[in-house]
Every structure is written in structure tokens, then in C-alpha cells.
Amino acid sequence: MTPFPETAWDVRPLTAQVQPEAARAYRAQMVAAGHAPRSATPQARRVAGVAGLGMVGLCAIVTLFFGFSALVTFLLDELAAAGWNLLVTLGVGAVTVVLIARLARRDEDDHWLRLARFAQVNGFGYVPAAPPPVGGALVAFARTGELTDLVWIPSARAHIANYSFRDGDFSDGIERTFGYVALELRIARAHALLRSRRSPLNNDRVPLPGRWQRVERRFTEEFSLHVPAGVRTSATPGEHLDPGFLTALATELTMSGLPVELVEVQGRWLLIGVREPMSTLEPARWLHLQQLLGRISHADAHLRPHTHRELA
Numbered sequence: 001m002t003p004f005p006e007t008a009w010d011v012r013p014l015t016a017q018v019q020p021e022a023a024r025a026y027r028a029q030m031v032a033a034g035h036a037p038r039s040a041t042p043q044a045r046r047v048a049g050v051a052g053l054g055m056v057g058l059c060a061i062v063t064l065f066f067g068f069s070a071l072v073t074f075l076l077d078e079l080a081a082a083g084w085n086l087l088v089t090l091g092v093g094a095v096t097v098v099l100i101a102r103l104a105r106r107d108e109d110d111h112w113l114r115l116a117r118f119a120q121v122n123g124f125g126y127v128p129a130a131p132p133p134v135g136g137a138l139v140a141f142a143r144t145g146e147l148t149d150l151v152w153i154p155s156a157r158a159h160i161a162n163y164s165f166r167d168g169d170f171s172d173g174i175e176r177t178f179g180y181v182a183l184e185l186r187i188a189r190a191h192a193l194l195r196s197r198r199s200p201l202n203n204d205r206v207p208l209p210g211r212w213q214r215v216e217r218r219f220t221e222e223f224s225l226h227v228p229a230g231v232r233t234s235a236t237p238g239e240h241l242d243p244g245f246l247t248a249l250a251t252e253l254t255m256s257g258l259p260v261e262l263v264e265v266q267g268r269w270l271l272i273g274v275r276e277p278m279s280t281l282e283p284a285r286w287l288h289l290q291q292l293l294g295r296i297s298h299a300d301a302h303l304r305p306h307t308h309r310e311l312a
Contacts, residue, residue, distance in 0.1 A: 008287055008290065009118075009122050009286055009287065009290055010118075010121045010122055011118065011283035011286050011287060012121075012283075013114060013117035013118040013120075013121050014114055014115070014118050014281045014282070014283050014286070015114075015281070015283060016114070016117070018110040018113055018114060020110070022110075022113060023109065023110035023112070023113045026112060026113040026116065027109070027112055027113075030112060030127075030128050035127045035128050035129055035130070036128050036129055037128060037129040037146055037148050059092050059093075059095055059096040060096055062088075062092045063089055063092045063093045063096055066085045066086075066088040066089040066092065067085075067086075067089040067093075069081075069085040070082050070085035070086040070089055073085055111149075111281055112128050112149075114281055115149055115151065115279065115281070118151075118286075119151050122153075123154070123155070124151050124152060124153050124154070125151070125152045125154065126149075126150065126151050126152075127150050128148060128149060128150075129146060129147065129148050129149075129150070130147055130150045130161075131147065132147050132161075132163070132180070132182075133150070133152070133159045133182060134159065134182040134269045134271055136264045136266060136269075136271040137193060137206065137208055137212070137262060137264055137271075137273075138163060138178060138180065138206055138261075138262060138264070138271060138273035139163055139180070141165035141166070144165050144166040144175075145163060145164065145165035146163070146164050146165070147161050147162070147163050147180060148161060148162050148163075148164065148279075149161055149162050149277075149279035149280075150279070151279055156183070156184075156293070156297070157183070157184035158181070158182065158183045158184070158293055159180070159181070159182040159183075160179075160180070160181055160278050160279050160289065161179075161180040161278070161279050162177055162178070162179060162180060162277040162278060162279050163177070163178050163179075163180045163273075164176065164177040164178075177276075177277055178206065178261065178273045178274060178275060178276075178277075179258075179272075179273065179274030179275075179276055179277055179278030179279070180271075180272075180273065180274075180278065180279075181271070181272040181273075181274065181278055181289070181293075182269060182270065182271050182272075183269070183270045183272075183293055183296060183297070184268055184269060184270075185265075185268050185269065185270055185300045186268075186297075186300050186301055187245075187268075187300060187303075188267050188268050189242045189245060189265050189267065189268075190242050190265070191227070191228055191264075191265065191266050191267070192225065192226070192227055192242070192246060192264075192265050193208070193212060193225075193226040193227075193262060193263065193264045193265070194219070194223040194224070194225060194226070194246065194249070194250055194262065194263040194264075195208070195223060195224050195226060195261070195262045195263075196222065196223060196259075196260055196261050196262065197221070197222060197223060197224055198222060206261055206262055206273055208226065208262075211228055211229045212226045212227070212228065212229065213226060213227060213228075213229050214226050215227060219246075219250070220247070220250045220251075220254070222250060222253075222254045223250045223253075223254075223263070225246070242265070242303075244303045245265075245299060245300065245303045246265070248299040248303060249263060249265075249270075249296065249299065250263075252292065252295050252296055252299065253272070253292075256288070256292050258274050258276075258292075259274060259275040259276060260272060260273070260274055260275075261273045261274065261275050270296070270300075
């Protein structure tokens with residue numbers, strides 16, 4: 001496996017100007033090839049279009065009603081009521097204009113093409129939607145989950161994407177989006193999971209499947225340690241786990257400043273879940289991620305447990 005290059009990734013395509021015609025053509029190509037997210041399929045777009053038009057119609061009716069009310073109350077010299085009606089008219093009218101603009105420009109979203117060009121310039125691959133290349137606790141929501149904006153780096157076997165899901169354990173039904181980062185390790189390591197101890201709300205957490213159990217001893221200030229069911233949690237960490245690499249991993253992720261929710265080590269793969277999208281159009285995010293993955297790869301190469309063999 002090739003180590004991460006020292007040369008910074010070329011992030012200029014992420015902010016370069018894109019012709020609307022090219023963006024529309026690329027979007028149509030991805031939809032036709034079956035590489036688009038569920039929300040971008042023709043059927044989903046028709047439903048969204050009908051719903052959008054319904055919202056525009058409702059806002060227009062509300063705007064006309066309060067606009068007429070403002071006029072009537074003004075003529076009746078009820079200035080206070082007229083002022084309130086006018087404020088509501090302007091507010092709802094502004095929402096109507098925004099909705100119309102979004103409906104008119106929904107075919108001109110260029111972020112797919114920008115990410116595709118970024119990937120092409122750097123020798124990466126890109127697809128707007130795909131099955132998760134590496135499974136784990138983060139992507140355990142097969143019914144509602146979807147991986148989008150997948151960028152893969154063949155030379156280093158890294159995959160960066162966003163994962164959205166709706167968790168049936170929560171009654172709010174809100175779709176949550178996490179950053180998805182998978183990295184191939186040089187060493188086959190014991191199966192373990194680190195979970196953030198500082199998640200702001202329970203509803204922002206990724207529920208763990210029942211096959212995980214928490215190790216009672218305190219691991220770090222930032223992360224708790226979990227192992228598969230059946231592993232004796234009272235055992236010393238070195239008996240079943242890889243404490244040196246896990247500690248280095250926790251330190252690097254803490255220092256990165258990213259809101260990491262969970263980290264799963266499974267054999268030759270490392271999967272990191274972040275409480276915000278990672279595959280974005282922000283150049284600084286990609287450069288920061290390149291440095292972080294490079295440091296993790298360095299730790300993986302130099303912390304070699306004697307009980308695990310190195311993969312070719």
C-alpha cells in the first residue's frame with residue numbers, strides 16, 4: 001500500500017467556476033447510470049417538485065391574504081395592525097421568492113461536478129452515491145441509510161463520503177448526516193470501537209448494535225472503549241486489543257478538532273464516523289483530512305503489535 005503523498009492535494013476544482021450546462025449534463029449522466037442518491041431519482045424529484053409547488057402556492061395565498069389585510073387596515077387607519085400585516089406579507093413573500101428560486105435552480109446544483117473534477121485532477125475516483133465500501137457500526141442502517149459523495153483514493157485505499165440515515169429509535173424522524181472515512185491499515189488489528197464521551201445530545205449519537213460491550217476501565221478523556229460481545233471486559237487491554245495503536249489513534253483524532261463520534265478498527269480497516277459531512281466543497285477540510293490520514297498511516301506503520309501479522 002502506497003503511503004500518503006507529501007504533496008498537498010489540488011483543491012482548486014472545488015471552487016473553480018462551473019458552467020451550468022456542464023453541471024446539468026453531468027447530473028443527467030449520473031442519474032442515467034444509476035449512481036445518483038435516492039433524492040435525485042426522477043420519481044423523487046417529481047414528488048419534491050409537486051411538494052415545492054404546493055408550498056409556493058400556499059405561501060402565495062398567505063402573502064395575498066395578509067397583503068390585502070394590510071391594505072384594508074391601513075385604509076381604516078388601524079396603523080398598528082397594518083404594520084403587523086405588512087411584516088407578515090414581506091416575510092412570507094421573501095420565503096416564496098426563495099422557494100421559487102430553488103425550484104428554478106434545482107437542476108443547476110454543481111457540487112457533483114466539482115467533486116468529480118477534484119477527484120479526477122488528483123487521480124481519485126468519485127461517485128454521487130454508492131454502497132458503503134467498508135461496513136461497520138456507522139453504516140448499520142440498511143433500510144434508511146445512504147452513502148453519498150464517495151471519493152476514493154486508490155493509492156492509499158482511503159474512502160471519504162457522507163452517510164445519512166434515519167434512526168427508528170428516535171421519534172423525531174430527522175435524517176442525520178455523518179462524515180464517513182475508511183482507511184486501509186497495513187496491520188490486521190483486533191476488532192474494537194472507540195466512542196466519543198462528549199457527544200452533545202443523545203439524538204446526535206450513532207446507536208451501537210447489541211453485539212458491542214463497553215470496557216469498564218476509563219480509556220481516555222475523549223473516548224470510551226468497546227469490544228465485541230464475548231470478549232472479557234475485565235481483561236487487561238493488551239490481552240485482546242491493540243492498546244498502543246488505539247491510544248495513538250485517539251490522540252490524533254482528539255488533536256484534529258473534528259467532532260468524531262466513533263472509530264471502529266476491524267482487521268485491516270479503520271472506519272471513522274464524524275458528526276458532520278466530510279465530503280464537501282471546502283478546500284481546507286480536504287487538506288486537513290489529508291494531514292490527519294497521513295498521521296494515522298504513520299502510526300499504523302510504526303506501531304506493530306507482535307500478535308498481529310503485517311498484510312502484504
